[in-house]
Amino acid sequence: MHELGITESIVNIALDKAREAQANKITKIYLVVGELSGFVPDCIEFYFDFLSKDSIAEGAMLNFELAQAQLRCRDCSTVFCPQDTLWNCPKCQSQSLEITGGRELYIESMEVE
């Protein structure tokens, strides 16, 4: 639903970095998207094709690495990846949980020519 603006940022950051590296073409962009972030890779791909047109990022492949949700139990400190949407600590069943991973949204690296 809000991937258009996000994809615009991806294109801007990628073009910036490519310019710094004096590259002529961006061939692949490696993205990390947390499973708890509200962003849908398919939508990002769809918008990317449109927004990168006529730039050196046109035709670049997007590689998505999905970062798993990770929680830390505040009662017994167990760190775990929840397997379903009902969040309980697997060790002590506590529901007092801190979200420690899964909200990432960043460009990790890219391949350029």
Place this chain on the structure above:
Amino acid sequence: MKKIEVVRNILEANESIAAQNQRLLDKHKVFAINIMSSPGAGKTSLILQTMARLKDKLRIGVIEGDVASTLDAEKVKDGATAVAQINTRNMLESCSLNANMVSHALNSLPLKNIDLLLIENVGNLICPSEFVLGEHKRVVVSSLPEGDDKPIKYPMIFADADAVVINKIDLLPYVDFDIASFQKALQGLNPEVKIFLVSCKTGAGIEDWCSWLFSEIKAKR
């Protein structure tokens, strides 16, 4: 072919505009809260109740975010010092306010005449959790008819909230809403969160909410 490291947060553009917004608000000593909820939970009603109770003590500005219409801006304009309406229908994104939209709205408001800015986000429990606006406090309104499972279903927005207002408590005899289980799930995600039980219809609990808000504003000054 050459691989280059990037490691840059894709939301950085929004976050940097949000930081600018906050500097502008701080410069004019405006305390801003971002009010988020699903559609119909009572964001506008909470704003109306808050203005009714605080308008003699504070000069209140409102930013109304809606996909379409100026209905809410019309509703709040009598109690407010100034109102800005953002319609997201024609923008890049329509599901949430973002820092850039708020930045434009701030430019249209007489900030030096405002003490408290109430920003009503677009009704949605998912997208607004990704975008900071420059606010000082994030508030989620949740209402009894929505059910007591919302913190479990939409953990992000509740995990980041400074306060959660549970609205429509006058409906408690008629709906199956277990306040204790809502609170348990919410506090599990967010032990520091302030929780208020209110009815914007009867006015119950509004005083506690307003006292908290007022004390937060004083603490900031």
